[in-house]
Amino acid sequence: MAGYAAMVRLFDARRVRAALLAARVTAPTPDDHETDPVFVDLLDTPFETVDDAHDRLRALERRLRAAGDRRAVFPTIYTRMTHAVRAAIDDGRFADPEWMRRYTVTFADYYRRAFLTFERGAYAAVPAPWRVAFDVAVAGDALVAQDAFLGINAHINYDLALTLRDLGIDPRRARKRADHDRIDDVLAGLVDAQQAALVDLYAPGLSAVDATFGRFDEAFSLFSMTEGRAWAWRTAAVLTDVRAAPARAVTRWLHRAAATGGARVIGSPPIDPAVLAALRRVERDRLSLDGALDALTDHLDAASGT
Template sequence: MTATTIDEVIENLEQIIQQSISEESTFGYFAALYQNVTINIKEKLGKGYFDDDKRMEQLDVIFANRYLDAYSNYKVEKEITKSWEIAFKSSTNSMLIVLQHLLLGMNAHINLDLGIAASQVTDDKTIASLEPDFNRINELLATLVDEVQKDLAEIWPTLLKILKFSKRVDDFLIDFSMKFARNKAWEFANELVKSKEVEKEKLIELKDNEVSKLSEKIIYPGILVKLLFIIIRIGERGKPSDKTRALEKLVEDKLDNL
C-alpha cells in the first residue's frame, strides 16, 4: 500500500476507510481524519502557500507512507514501531472513545513519524530552509483537534459540552494535540539529520519508546478524565462504521470540490 504521489495517498486512505467500514473496524477513524488533512495539503500545493511545493509533496508522501506501511505490516503481523502497534492493538478496546483512537494515531504519526519524514527530504545543510514550510504543515496538522471536536459532535452532540465543562479534559486534549508535537517533531528532525547513519536507528528507537509512553497515557488517563470518557463512551451512538462515516463526511465534501 505504498504511495508515490499525494493522490495515491488519498486513494490508499480511502481503501482503508472503506475496508474499515465493511469490517466494522475502528481503523477507519484515523484514516478518515488523516485523509482530510492530506486533502488540505493538496489544496495548498501550487498556490504559493509553501516555499517549495515539490519538496512538500515529497514530505507528505514519505510521511503518509510511514502510516500506510505500518497499517499494512500490522495486518500481516510484521514488526512495526511500538507506538503504532499500541494504536492498532487498541482498535479492539471497546472501552476507548473515538477521540482516544484518534489521539493514539496522531501521537504515533506526528510525534514519531513527522520528524523522521522531515529528515528524509533534507540534510544538515538544507534543513534550515525547510523550517518555514515545516511550520506551515504543522499549522495544517494543528487543525486536527478542531476537526476532531467538530466531527465528533455529529456522533454525540453533548460531547463538546462535556469537554468544555472540565478544564482537565481540555488540558488533556491540548497535551496530546500539537502542544507537545510542534517543537518536538522539529527538534527530532534536526537531531536525525545531524546524526550518522549508524546512530539514527537508535535515536528512532528511543523516540518510539518515548512516544509509546504517551500512548499509554492516552489509553489510561487520570481518574477524572477516565470517568468523563466513560460517560462519553456510554453516549456514543452507532457502530464503528457509523462513526467512521460521520468523520468521513467532511472529507467527502472536500473530494467533491477538488
C-alpha cells in the same frame, strides 16, 4: 557542537517521563482479528503521489467505517489533513512545493506500512506507538478521543521525525523548516472541522463533553500537534548532524520510547474506570452529561462509604 546542543534540548521533562513509561507498555496479540485481504490489496504498494495517498486513505477510512472498525477514527482525521495540505501546496503556500509533495507522501507511507504490517498479523514488527493505537482501536471500547489521539501521537511523535530524516532536511534547511512550520497553520484551521467529523461519524455526544470540560481533546493529547511537530524537526536535526553512534542510539531510544510512553498515557489514562465508562456513554449519546455526573456522584459516594 550545535548538534549535541540540539540533542540536549530533546530531553525535556515531559518527554523523559513519557519515555520511562514506555517500559510498562504491554502489547497483547488480538485474539479475534482476522486479516482483511481488501486492506492488504489497498495498501500493498507504496503511495506514489499526494493524490494517490489521499484517495487510498479515503478508501481505507470508508471500508473501516463500513465494518464498524474503530481504526477508522484516525484516517477520518488524516484524510482531511492530507486534503488540506494538498490544497495548500496547490495554492502555492510553500516555498518548496516539490519537497512538500515528497514530505506528504513519505509521511503517509509510514502510516500505510504500520497499518499493513498490523493487518498481516506481524504484530511484533509494528512500531510500538502504532501497536498500542491499533490494539486499542481493535478492542473498540475506548473513547473516540483516545482513538484519535493515539493515532496522532504515533504519526506525529513517532513517524514524522523518521519522515524528515528520510527526506533530508538539507540543503536550504531554513527554507525547509519554514515550510514544515507552515503546516501548523494549515492544521490549525482544521481543528473544528475535524471535531465536527468525529461528532457526526462516531460520537454524537462528544461536543457536549468538550463544551463542558473545555477542549476535552487536550486531556488525551500528551503533546500538542504543534509541539510534537517541532520536536520531530529537532529529532531529525540531531539524527542528521550528530554522527557519533552512541549519541544517535540515545536519540533513537528517546524518540521511540517517548512516543510509546505517550501512547500508554493516552490509551490508559489515570482516570477512574467509572469516569471513563460514563464518558463513553455520553460520547455515544446514550447518556446525558447531567446523567453522567449523577452516576459519577453515586459512584464516588459508594466508594467513600457515604
